[in-house]
Amino acid sequence: MATKKSINFTIEKENLSADIWFDRQVIEKIVLNLINNSIKYAKTGVMLKLQNLKIRKGI
Numbered sequence: 001m002a003t004k005k006s007i008n009f010t011i012e013k014e015n016l017s018a019d020i021w022f023d024r025q026v027i028e029k030i031v032l033n034l035i036n037n038s039i040k041y042a043k044t045g046v047m048l049k050l051q052n053l054k055i056r057k058g059i
Helices: 025-039
Strands: 008-012 046-050
Touching: 025 046
Parallel strands: 008 046
Antiparallel strands: none
């Protein structure tokens, strides 16, 4: 669908040094849903970027 709409999709990730505990299947489902909806509702020719961000400790 992204190719059909001429959407440029990029992923930027940093290696995070923290140990993170989560349910992989749940996180995967959430991320894929966000990506699919972003592509589905984006206008033709836009750029979408998925990026992980560091947060401050204790937040």
